[in-house]
Structure formats: structure tokens, C-alpha cells
Amino acid sequence: MxxxxxxxxxxxxxxxxxxxxxxxxxxxxxxxxxxxxxxxxxxxxxxxxxxxxxxxxxxxxxxxxxxxxxxxxxxxxxxxxxxxxxxxxxxxxxxxxxxxxxxxxxxxxxxxxxxxxxxxxxxxxxxxxxxxxxxxxxxxxxxxxxxxxxxxxxxxxxxxxxxxxxxxxxxxxxxxxxxxxxxxxxxxxxxxxxxxxxxxxxSTDARLDVRGMLLLSPGLAGLVYGLSEAGNGTSLTGVRFLASVIGGGILVAAFVVHAIRKGDGALIDLRRLRTRAFTTATGGLFFYSGAMFGVMILIPLFAGLVRGDSALDAGWLLAPMGVGAMITMSVSGRLADRFGGRWFAVGGVLCVLAGTLVLTTLTPDTGRAMIAGTMFVVGLGHGMIAPCLLSMAYQGLPREAVPTATTGAHILVRVGGSFGTAAVAVILQIAIRGEIPGASGNLAEAAARRTPDTPALLTNAFTETLWWTAAILLLALLPILAIPRKQEEATSLRTN
Incomplete structure (x- = not known):
């Protein structure tokens, strides 16, 4: 019992x-x-x-x-x-x-x-x-x-x-x-x-959905591995990428069918998550995670390949983002509890979008102070988004659905981050091939082709990719704007 x-x-x-x-x-x-x-x-x-x-x-x-x-x-x-x-x-x-x-x-x-x-x-x-x-x-x-x-x-x-x-x-x-x-x-x-x-x-009589586990766990691993292969520079036509993504996608789709049919006994009971608040909040989190992971990959790469910074110096450029996030995160949760988090999440995305648009103006001579300051602005927006979206995902869910909702949200964030990493890497490779004729898209190879124009050409490839990252941020706004207003406490997280 x-x-x-x-x-x-x-x-x-x-x-x-x-x-x-x-x-x-x-x-x-x-x-x-x-x-x-x-x-x-x-x-x-x-x-x-x-x-x-x-x-x-x-x-x-x-x-x-x-x-x-x-x-x-x-x-x-x-x-x-x-x-x-x-x-x-x-x-x-x-x-x-x-x-x-x-x-x-x-x-x-x-x-x-x-x-x-x-x-x-x-x-x-x-x-x-x-x-x-x-x-x-x-x-x-x-x-x-x-x-x-x-x-x-x-x-x-x-x-x-x-x-x-x-x-x-x-x-x-x-x-x-x-x-x-x-x-x-x-x-x-x-x-x-x-x-x-x-x-x-x-509950001592809770049964493990073995079939669901055999579908979802390896399916999710296949998707994440395939996307990471693309993020590491593997061709989109590569055998490992195609086998992993297609195989993982089939297994995850099969799990969705299985979970809908099985209902309460499924590893993740998807029927419990058919609420507008959960689907829109986690949908926004999926696209936002993809865009944010993209930005956090591009900036250190730009610093290392174009500016010639060491790995540690490149990593320090992200530190102001953490400072900005800590500032807004300390108040965004309390304000979301009082007024609802939708518009705070929208404001956070717009703040991150503004910082990303500034980064599209990068040049080979852009100073570290300007990049660090822009990442601080990105961090201010970042600290407003995750707490608000996570809290709104639980609106209207009964208390017993919390484990299912939490598991589903973490899966979407992990896949979203992998998707963003892969998308950014592939777009950057294509942009490099477009800017540097004869380059394969390999970052190290492109950087090694040192001519007086190489830093400017590489910078163009990075800024073009950042424009695509901004487009993913705009996609995140669509589900966030569809999140319902904060519901009455009596209808949210009901007790058994």
C-alpha cells in the first residue's frame, strides 16, 4: 500500500x-x-x-x-x-x-x-x-x-x-x-x-515496465549518441550517425505507442502529461536548451580558433554568464510563484536573444570585455527561464504524476541539448565550407589554413551560425507564449 x-x-x-x-x-x-x-x-x-x-x-x-x-x-x-x-x-x-x-x-x-x-x-x-x-x-x-x-x-x-x-x-x-x-x-x-x-x-507492488525500459532507454541513448556524433563533426550521411539516430528514433516512437496503450503501468505514463502547461513549458525548454547549448559551444570555439585563446581562457568567457544567471535566478522563482512565470520566461528568452544578436556582430578583433559583457546579459536572461518553465510544467498535475513529469522533462532537456549541439556543429561546418573554398568543414583543418583572410572568414562562419541559434530561440517563444496563465493552487499538484 x-x-x-x-x-x-x-x-x-x-x-x-x-x-x-x-x-x-x-x-x-x-x-x-x-x-x-x-x-x-x-x-x-x-x-x-x-x-x-x-x-x-x-x-x-x-x-x-x-x-x-x-x-x-x-x-x-x-x-x-x-x-x-x-x-x-x-x-x-x-x-x-x-x-x-x-x-x-x-x-x-x-x-x-x-x-x-x-x-x-x-x-x-x-x-x-x-x-x-x-x-x-x-x-x-x-x-x-x-x-x-x-x-x-x-x-x-x-x-x-x-x-x-x-x-x-x-x-x-x-x-x-x-x-x-x-x-x-x-x-x-x-x-x-x-x-x-x-x-x-x-509502493512495494509497483511493477517495472520491462518492455518500455527496453524501448526507451536504448532508444534515448541512440538518439543522444547519434546527435553527439554529428556534434563531433561526423557527416550527416555517416553510418554511425544514421544508424544511431534512425534506430533511436524508431525505439522512442515504439515506446510512445506502447506507453499510450499501457497507460498507468508504463515506464512513463504519457497520458498523465496531456496538459497544456506541461507540453508547452517543456516544449519551450526543449528548444531553449538547444539554443543555449549552441551558444555555450560557439563562444569558446570562437575564442580558441579565431582569437587563439587557450582552453582555460576560452572557458573563462562563459563565467560572466553564470554570474548573470545567479542574479536573476535568485528573484525569478519568487516572482513566478506570485505572478506566474510565462512573461518572465518570455522576457528571459528576449534577453538571451538580444545578447545572441550582439554576438552576431563579432569580428576577429572583438575584445574579451565585450564578449564577457554580452555573456553576462545572456546569463541574466538564462536565470529567468529555466526556473519559470520548470515550475509551470507542473501546473495542473496531480501529486502522483510528479515522478512521471520530472522524468519526462529531464529527457526532453537532455535530447534538446544534444539536438542543439549537433545542429550548431553541422551548421558551422557548412558555413566554414561556404566561407573557405576547399575546406572540409573540419574546424582544426580550417584554422590551420592560415592566410591573412582566415580569421575574418572563420568569424563570418561563426556569426552566420549564431543567426541560426537566434532562430532556434525564436522557436522557443512559440510554446512559451502558449503556456496557460497560473492556475489556482487547488488545481495544481493535488494530493492523492
Missing amino acids: TTTRTAPPAGDRGIDPHLRNLAIVVVLGAIMTVLDTTIVNVAITALGRDFDTSLSTIQWVVTGYTLALSMAIPLTGWSVQRFGARTMWLTSLGLFISGSLLCGLAWSVPSLIAFRVLQGAGGGMLMPVGQMMLAREAGPGRMGRVMSIVSVPTMLAPVLGPILGGVIVDNMNWRWMFFVNVPFCAVALLAALRMLPHDTER
């Missing part, structure tokens, strides 16, 4: 001590798992050199982690219903800590890749489980504020990950990229043991 926890009463009670402690636990546990999606990227060359292996092989240190994350997310909703949120949080964090320690002790490339998969399996469930716990505890009146808290790790990872990775690689052994997780996450584990309430909302 399922024992329910009473939802917080209506009204604005602020962030009480219990919710604050829960938020601390979630942020402590999740931030390193999200950072690990980007921190290792800057160490690929060092890893390949130390293990004396090819780039295509060592790249699986990143890819294995990403695919494990993607495959673990669909299991989150069922595992929380079956075992409880606290149990799954502690289990996932334990897996991540174990994987981190073993990665630091890895003796070969296969062992490092295997331990990264273990890391990803644990890390993939931490963010959605944490978001579920906060959403259940907060209730509709405080949803915007807790989604601001949930967004902290996600916003900081693309900014701090490359910087922290660069500092470690430049000054320490690469193994410390993994060892640094252990004490930090151990503190999070101790905090969870002390602060998290014991599980009361779980």
Missing part, C-alpha cells in the same frame, strides 16, 4: 527550515554529477597521451558517461515509486561516489570507460530524484523558488566545468578530476542521511 505525505497547505509560507535542508541536500549531491558532464572534456588530450590511445577511443570516456546518464533517467520514476525517493537518492549518490573513486584509480582505458558508465548510472538519477523531492515538498505556492534551486547545478556546470577541468589538467594529475568528487559527495551523503525524511511515499 502507498502511504501519502500531506502536501503543504496553500499560501506562501516561504522556504521553511525543512524545505531549506532538503534543498541543501539536493544541490550538494547534484552539482558534482552535473559538473562531470563537462569537466572531463578539457582533459581528453591529456587522457589520450597518458594512456597512449587514439582520440576516437578516449572519447568514450565522455560518451560512456553521457549515454549512461541518458539510459538511467527513464528508470527514475519507477524506482522512486518502488523504493522511495530517499532510498534512491542515497543509492544513486553511492554509485556516483564509487564510480568517481574507481575512475581516479583506473589502470587502463577500458577500466576508465567502465567506471565512467558506473558514474553515469548513479548521476543520471540524482537530478530528477532531487527535483521530485523538492516539487513534492514545495507544493504549488513555492514551486518557482524550488525550481530556482534545482537549476543551480544545471546552470553552473557548462560554465564552471571547463574552467575547473582546465585548472586541474594544467596544475595537477588528471585523476584529481575524479578524486575531487569523493569528499564533496561524501559530505552530501552524510547530509542526506541526516536531513532527508524517511520514505513514506512508495
Whole structure:
């Protein structure tokens, strides 16, 4: 039988001590798992050199982690219903800590890749489980504020990950990229043991939808892998890209058919998510994630290829974005709770769009101060969007639908980010071929063809790609404008 926890009463009670402690636990546990999606990227060359292996092989240190994350997310909703949120949080964090320690002790490339998969399996469930716990505890009146808290790790990872990775690689052994997780996450584990309430909302008779798992998890992994291959420069006609994307797409489509037919027993009950608020908010988040990941890839690439900056210096250009996001994120959640988040999300997208349009004016001589200032403006808009859209996605959903909604939202964000990365990489390659006759579109090759005109031609390719990124941002506005007005608390996150 399922024992329910009473939802917080209506009204604005602020962030009480219990919710604050829960938020601390979630942020402590999740931030390193999200950072690990980007921190290792800057160490690929060092890893390949130390293990004396090819780039295509060592790249699986990143890819294995990403695919494990993607495959673990669909299991989150069922595992929380079956075992409880606290149990799954502690289990996932334990897996991540174990994987981190073993990665630091890895003796070969296969062992490092295997331990990264273990890391990803644990890390993939931490963010959605944490978001579920906060959403259940907060209730509709405080949803915007807790989604601001949930967004902290996600916003900081693309900014701090490359910087922290660069500092470690430049000054320490690469193994410390993994060892640094252990004490930090151990503190999070101790905090969870002390602060998290014991599980009361779980059902021992919850059955795993095995067919759904066998369709969705590998299907999602196939899509993410195929899109990452395009993002890494693989041709759109390449066998790996086509096989992964087509195969993954077929499996995901088959899961959708299966889930609609199965209903309540499906791995993700899609019928619960047939609300205008969820579909429009997550649709906006999908397109926005694609555009934002595109911007965060293009700026460091521009700095490295055109300006000749080091990886660390290029990464520092993203830091002002994190500062801007933290400023607006601290107030956007509270304002969304009070007035509704639709127009704040629209304002955030317009702010990011304005910054992106400024970036389309880049020249080879553009100073670091101008780029950093523009990324600060982008960050101001960024901090308004994610908390508002995440909070509005829960409008009108019953309390028991929170695990399903959280899992679905995380899947869309992950696929959206992969889509944006792939789209930007492909558009940039096409633009480079158009600007530099005879170039294959390979970034390193194009940069190596140094002539007096090369920096200007490469800059033209980057600015053209940024125009396409702006177009994706405009697409994100369409579903956001269709989000319904904030509903009465009595109809949102109803108790069982």
C-alpha cells in the first residue's frame, strides 16, 4: 500500500527550515554529477597521451558517461515509486561516489570507460530524484523558488566545468578530476542521511515496465549518441550517425505507442502529461536548451580558433554568464510563484536573444570585455527561464504524476541539448565550407589554413551560425507564449 505525505497547505509560507535542508541536500549531491558532464572534456588530450590511445577511443570516456546518464533517467520514476525517493537518492549518490573513486584509480582505458558508465548510472538519477523531492515538498505556492534551486547545478556546470577541468589538467594529475568528487559527495551523503525524511511515499507492488525500459532507454541513448556524433563533426550521411539516430528514433516512437496503450503501468505514463502547461513549458525548454547549448559551444570555439585563446581562457568567457544567471535566478522563482512565470520566461528568452544578436556582430578583433559583457546579459536572461518553465510544467498535475513529469522533462532537456549541439556543429561546418573554398568543414583543418583572410572568414562562419541559434530561440517563444496563465493552487499538484 502507498502511504501519502500531506502536501503543504496553500499560501506562501516561504522556504521553511525543512524545505531549506532538503534543498541543501539536493544541490550538494547534484552539482558534482552535473559538473562531470563537462569537466572531463578539457582533459581528453591529456587522457589520450597518458594512456597512449587514439582520440576516437578516449572519447568514450565522455560518451560512456553521457549515454549512461541518458539510459538511467527513464528508470527514475519507477524506482522512486518502488523504493522511495530517499532510498534512491542515497543509492544513486553511492554509485556516483564509487564510480568517481574507481575512475581516479583506473589502470587502463577500458577500466576508465567502465567506471565512467558506473558514474553515469548513479548521476543520471540524482537530478530528477532531487527535483521530485523538492516539487513534492514545495507544493504549488513555492514551486518557482524550488525550481530556482534545482537549476543551480544545471546552470553552473557548462560554465564552471571547463574552467575547473582546465585548472586541474594544467596544475595537477588528471585523476584529481575524479578524486575531487569523493569528499564533496561524501559530505552530501552524510547530509542526506541526516536531513532527508524517511520514505513514506512508495509502493512495494509497483511493477517495472520491462518492455518500455527496453524501448526507451536504448532508444534515448541512440538518439543522444547519434546527435553527439554529428556534434563531433561526423557527416550527416555517416553510418554511425544514421544508424544511431534512425534506430533511436524508431525505439522512442515504439515506446510512445506502447506507453499510450499501457497507460498507468508504463515506464512513463504519457497520458498523465496531456496538459497544456506541461507540453508547452517543456516544449519551450526543449528548444531553449538547444539554443543555449549552441551558444555555450560557439563562444569558446570562437575564442580558441579565431582569437587563439587557450582552453582555460576560452572557458573563462562563459563565467560572466553564470554570474548573470545567479542574479536573476535568485528573484525569478519568487516572482513566478506570485505572478506566474510565462512573461518572465518570455522576457528571459528576449534577453538571451538580444545578447545572441550582439554576438552576431563579432569580428576577429572583438575584445574579451565585450564578449564577457554580452555573456553576462545572456546569463541574466538564462536565470529567468529555466526556473519559470520548470515550475509551470507542473501546473495542473496531480501529486502522483510528479515522478512521471520530472522524468519526462529531464529527457526532453537532455535530447534538446544534444539536438542543439549537433545542429550548431553541422551548421558551422557548412558555413566554414561556404566561407573557405576547399575546406572540409573540419574546424582544426580550417584554422590551420592560415592566410591573412582566415580569421575574418572563420568569424563570418561563426556569426552566420549564431543567426541560426537566434532562430532556434525564436522557436522557443512559440510554446512559451502558449503556456496557460497560473492556475489556482487547488488545481495544481493535488494530493492523492
